[in-house]
Amino acid sequence: MLRRCLAAFPAVTAAVFIVPVVIGLIGTWLPAFGYLPALGAERLTWAHWEYLLTHPSVPTAARHTLISAWGSTLLSLLAALTLLALTWRSRTLRWLRRSLSGLLAIPHAAFAIGIVALLAPSGWLIKLASPALTGWELPPIFSLVRDPWAISLMFVLALKETPFIIFMTLAALQQLQVGRSLQMGRSLGYTEFMAWRRIILPQLLPLLRLPLFAVLAYGVSVVDLALIVGPSAPSTLAVLVDRWFNHPDILRRLPGSAGATLLLVLTVLSLGLWWLLEKLWLRLSRPHWDSGQRRSALHWLARPAEGLSLLLIGSALAAFMVLVVWSFAFRWGFPDPLPQSWTLRFWERGWTRLQQPFWLTLWTGLAAAVIGLVLVVGCLEHEVTLRRRRPGFTGPKLFWLIYVPLIVPQIAFLFGIQVVLVWFNLDGNWLALLWSHLMFVVPYLFLSLSGPYRNFDDRYVRQAMLLHGGEWCALSRVKWPMLLRPLCYVTALGFAVSLAQYLPTLYVGSGRFATLTTETVSIAGGGDRRLVGVYALTQWLLPMLIYSLALLVPAWCFRHRRGMRLQ
Amino acid sequence: MTKTRLRIIRMFKTLRHMPLVASLVLTAGLPVAALAWDDLEDAARGQQVFFNAWGGSEPINDYLLWAADEIADRYDIVLEHVKVGDTGDVVSRVLAERAAGRDEGGSVDLVWINGENFRAMKEQDLLYGPWTDRLPHYELLDFDNKPTLTMDFSTPVDNMEAPWGMAQLTFMYDSARVDTLPDSMAELLTFAQENPGRVTYPALPSFYGTTFVKQAMLELTDDPSVFYESANAVEDPAAELAPLWDFLDELHAVAWQQGRAFPQDAPQMKQMLNDGEILLSLSFNPNDASNAILTGELPDTVRTYVHSGGTIGNTHFLAIPYNASAPEAAMVVANFLMSPEAQARKADIEIWGDPTVLAIDQLSRDEQQLFDDIERGPAGLSDEALEAVLLEPHATWVPLLEDEWQRRYAR
Amino acid sequence: MALELKQVTVRFDGTQLFEPVSLRVEPGMVTTVMGPSGCGKSTLLAAVVGDLAPVFSLSGDVVLGGQSLLNYPMEQRHIGLLYQDDLLFPHMNVGQNLGFALSAGMPRQERRARIADYLALAGLEGYADRDVASLSGGQRARVSLLRTLMAAPRAVLLDEPFSKLDTALRGQFRDWVFGTLKEGGIPALQVTHDVEDCGDGPVYLLQEGRLA
Structure with missing residues (x-):
């Protein structure tokens, strides 16, 4: 039953996020060739x-x-x-x-x-x-x-971008069991640096391809x-x-x-x-x-x-x-x-002025992160089923589509999306706003969670099922708690991604939703650095707070569990 | 409005379609126009107005918060300030709504606008109206002395937007660092040559930059009248602009970053003036500097000046998109924003310092007092200095300026 | 209750991994299947426990206490499986690991008493609140078996459970495991590639796809 529900996740996830991008793209391509009836332009040129x-x-x-x-x-x-x-x-x-x-x-x-x-x-x-x-x-x-x-x-x-690449590299390295490879390289007389170049890097680059695509x-x-x-x-x-x-x-x-x-x-x-x-x-x-070269001139x-x-x-x-x-x-x-x-007056004023945006940003970000997490975990769990059915399987080709919103420039589809939303009377609606944030939150979550999730030793789940029966129990009491650290961390990442959305908030929200980011950008236009300082710091401190929570909660939960500590 | 008066209005509202009653009203000597306005105020009650206005300035945002409170109290209308970075975003949104066929119930009720954005919306039939002559405070506008109230960047206003405030190209400088001021574009060039790297203006197509270049264009020609005709009607527009490009070539050679980089807009130049990176900044609001001194954004030694030959002046307006959800309430809001009380508060340099669009001598004594009470700011200009206003050149020159500027300086 | 394998074989992509296997595991006895790595021993265990990936197809029958298991999913077969890795849940302490295998309805008091009894069985009195990461290899292995027994399995499968222990511990632990299983009268099927691990039960050899 559980497995059958999971089967729906990839299709739903992809449909919810890809269809609008495609519609948005068409809504941008037609005007590029001269078709925008709202302006009286109807001849292709x-x-x-x-x-x-x-x-x-x-x-x-x-x-x-x-x-x-x-x-x-x-x-x-x-x-x-x-x-x-x-x-x-x-x-x-x-x-x-x-x-x-x-x-x-x-x-x-x-x-x-x-x-x-x-x-x-x-x-x-x-x-x-x-x-x-x-x-x-x-x-x-x-x-x-x-x-x-x-x-x-x-x-x-x-x-x-460097912190993001470091973060993604660390996740990829865990997959590669670097410690062992390096030990081996060193035992063969390679310097650590050369071992990296010759052993780690060739395996690492393909794993970093998607994050680098996003950065590029x-x-x-x-x-x-x-x-x-x-x-x-x-x-x-x-x-x-x-x-x-x-x-x-x-x-x-x-x-x-x-x-x-x-x-x-x-x-x-x-x-x-x-x-x-x-x-x-x-x-x-x-x-x-x-070649046998063991030392590098690049030391x-x-x-x-x-x-x-x-x-x-x-x-x-x-x-x-x-x-x-x-x-x-x-x-x-x-x-x-x-x-x-x-x-202190800019903080006093900023604080009263930012209260509403603060709460809106917080709730939207949390909702986007949590919903995104559910979707992504559902997709990844479904992948486990698929992998058992077909060994060597690394994820359906469909999953590539999830990354489309990261790769297509926002300006290239937001105008089109805006038209469609207005069409269905969904603009200026909080749910539409949430969805537009999810469009960007989900790929980042997928990108950062798929490593640790795919690396999980599935025998723990089998063992839990043998001991207690019930797959749900095995997932909720064993797998997810064991993955609590990455789950919390990527939730915080999802929150930060939602918080940073500017153009989607503006276009999809019809200007009705003021978030910390839209407020900061608009106040930045006025160039008053004291006020910009207040706004930018608030916009900075909120995700920092969420990240700290994401680190502290698992750390506190597992404070007596040495096996759950970061290696 | 008293309760009894309200009740009477409601009564008339139910009866107004009956010709007999209408004629009775007329014969009773009640002013029909006034009744229609009251009727409209009544219809506007409980509506919500999404006012899309630039949100980059704290004093302006504060002012709009005050206005929202007043409007809620007096008219039972909820005024929401939608803070925009660029009015173009608003135009885009209305456009998207039309593309999607939403011809009513749009997301924008009132927009702060002027110049090219107004022209574009007007030409594309994206505006509601004409409506401004229905506003009771319309009569208080200073049409005699302010030609820009009816001509927005050479586009006839035609009562499609309500005047809100006055603007004039004004230069700022720090008197602690500058002694002799340039009085014309030619002198500005000399000033820049004496202070290499310390003069600049915002990149086009920012409207601050465009205005600076238009100012230069008007000053550097022998016959400015050419620029008040359509560029299409001029035989050789390029020849008319040649002196301008020569001037800018010379200016850029000694400008900030040698003319290879420009500030984005006037607020950024204000920062750079504060930091001493540049010696002259510009603004559209003659009281901008005074306000900035009071808020600590600029040192108290900053002063302003205009060229004695005059600088470009214009007006900024309020418009209602064609598909606004609450046009009645939007009109009530516009009318309030044009009231002597709201205008006087807006003109106060401690609040915002935006010059009024009203004819002060036509106001009642009490109302005039409101304006008289405003202190002249530390960096304010005399009324005489502000009287030399140049009109905006014909709009058709703008694309020529922008395209050629980009071809020459942004490639 | 005995565990019986009747003509059990597993196919992958149409290829038979080994000749049909038939054997009977008596209660309390540890039956061993020996063979080199890659001969399909682990697949055989997966077939018994019901954890074959869908790419494999099973023929023959697995019978426990006279009842065929094939129609039951893995979690309803009540079979325990011990790997060479102890697979203790690192986010739980020793007591929680053991308690996980108990049924949900059991009152707290009884739960705690049962856990203490089992720990005593393994000479681990007072270890309930210990972090599993603080245990030695031998202790972990014992907790792992206790956990499996806690779920009251009707049979236990052992997948090279001793191969990761060092030699000194290995014999001791093996004797303890076999003794405990014998006491409980639980049928146990072990696969290994090491002669040393065979108990006194029957030993089969799985070689070149054939059981001998």
Whole structure:
């Protein structure tokens, strides 16, 4: 009975999340070819593509997009891997692991605002050094942020994504039983670093493919971060397209749709290229696996890797601190190292102003995370049945579809979805909002839970069934409690994903739902950093709280169970 | 409104379709227009108005909270401020609703709008109206001295949107850092050359940036009248714009980041002014600086100025989408926001500092007192300085400016 | 109550894994099937306990106490299975692990008394509140068998249960297990590849798909 119920999960999950994306895409593709009857455009034409492809800003904007997306993906992968390889078993790693949840909880907009307040020509760093060290009475005229090559955007994206890649790598490593492989490698005389390169990496990369796809796709389509730290003349392609969708000249939505489609094409091409490169790397490096080389010339990387992890945690911490200082400032000019006068009024006001959004965000996030968890656990449990039926089975092909919302740029289907929702009178409805969040929560949950869940030793379940009968009992009293740690953790992750949704909340909610994120983004538009500090910190602290709970609850439950501790 | 009056209105409401009663009312000398408005206020009772307005400024959000309280008390209407980042989002939403065939019961009841967004919605028949002449406070508007009340960026308003506040391109500077001020675009260039890296303006198509460029365009030509005609009617529009591009080329060479990067909008420039990254910032609200000084956002040495040849001025409005769920209540809200009381509070620099659209000399003595009581801010401008207002050039020039600007500076 | 295998064989993809097996396990006796790894011993046990993956097809009959088991799902056969890994639930203490095998309706007092009795049986008095992670390998193995017995199985299957224990412990534990099973009069079927593990019960050899 239970098993038969489970069989429905994958189909339902996929249908609920894919059908709207497809409809949304069609609703974007038709305008791209000139069909949008609401504007009186009913003739199919290439004109909007022509406009797009001959637009003076598009080539550079596309270059910005590719540099920042590819650069940040490669950098964050490199950073995560070097960090893990060089700090494996060391104290640094344990330290990093502990701070990981804090890093994952960072809402990217808040992080970017903090980084700008830190690194801008008039940022905190230069304020602290001026005029005593630099002699500057005015901020310097060179700028580390918003550079015309999108390098700063790339770095901020990379900093933001590295914790996620580390998190996903740790999950994948557990699957690979790294400890044993490394021991073996070392017993054969390989340095630990070489053992990583020759033994672990070739197995690891395929496992990281999906998370990296998500990171790459995010880099191509990100709007808010690009607005805050990206170049401005022109901006990235996603920003350009977003502007057309909001352009006063309504007809710009037609080339806008073409632009959104181009973003999708760029994403798909990027993912394809990534896949090819991965294959190529494996093919090219295969002859070296048994070359017998046991030491690597790359050993000197150990130090920089430690530096990198410090930089990672340090920059998050510093971004956090600068927001804290700003939120209590009344007057803060250049080059004062600290505000001239302080005030509590922005917290007092922010607190009353944010109460409603706070509760809405909390309930929506929790609901999305819990429903998402039920759906994902249902799918994964069903997979167990399937795997028994067909050994060697790794999950139905259908599951790939769940990742579609992560990979398709949001702008490319949200307008279409909005039209459909309005059609069915579902816009501005909390359930519709919840569903739109689930669209993004479910794939992330799937991505992060499937590793630990698939790794679970199924014999525990068989044993429990033999001892007590009843599959439900075996799952609810043995399997899920044993998986409590990852279950709690991914619930917190799901919560953070729901919290971060900006465009879906705006489009699907018809502007009727104010969440911490929509409030922060709209207040960020006013540029008052003291208020932005208050909002961004609240938006940061809430997921941090949830993450801490997700760590503490299992830790407390199993405080007397050594076997349940993190290895 | 008293209970008896209410009861009378209800009575008339039930009877109004009877011609006999109507004629009786007329003969009894009751003003029909006023009755119609009261009737409308009555219909608006209990309705909810979703007011979509930019939510980036705390003073403005606070002001709207105050307005919502007042409106709830007086008219039994729930005013919800839907905070938007970009009015374009609202236009998109109304558009999506029309695409889906929802011609009534839309999600937007009232929208803060002007310029190109207004033109687009008007041209696409996305607006309700005409309606503004039905508002009792319509008569108090200062049409004589404020031509932008009827002409929004060269698009006739045609009573499709209600004036809410006045705007004028104003420059800010920190008097602790700047002594001599530029009085024209030509002097601005000299100023920038003397202070390399310290002058900039927002990137187009941000409307702050577009206005700055339009200001330059109007100042740098010998004959500004060309720009008040449709660009399509001008023989060689590119030739007319040549001096502008020469000017911008020279300016960018010495501008912030050498013109390879620009701020997003005016709020960001305000930050940069506070930080000393740039020496001049701009705003559409002459009282913006004063308000920012009071809230601590800018140092108290900040002052404002305008070019003596005049700067571009315009008006911002309130419009009702064609499919609004509660157009009656939206009108009542608009009428309240145009009341002397609401306008005076809005003009107060300690609250917001947005200049009024009303003709103050037409108000009652008490009402005038409300405006007289407002203190001039530390960075306020004299009325004389603000009198030199340039009208927005014809709207057809805007796409030309934006496209060419992007071709030259954003590629 | 005896456990009987009648002409039992398992097919995978149409291929027969071993010749039909027929044997009878008497109550209290440990019957051993020996064979090299990969000969299908574990599959045979899975067939008996009812845990064959759907890709395998079973023919023949498994009879316990004169009743065919084939129509019952795994959880209703009341057969215990011990692996080489003890599979103690790490999130429960020793008492909870044992209590898991008791039926839900039992009053708390009786539950606790029963657990204490069983622990005493294994020389683990007072261990009920201990974390399983704190036990030694031998203790874990004993708790694991106790847990299996706690569910009052009608038969017990042993899948190389001693192979992970070190030699010193191994003989001791084996004698204890066999003794306990004998006392309970429970039929037990063991598969192993190690001659040492055979008790004094009958021993069969599963080699090249044939039982001898």
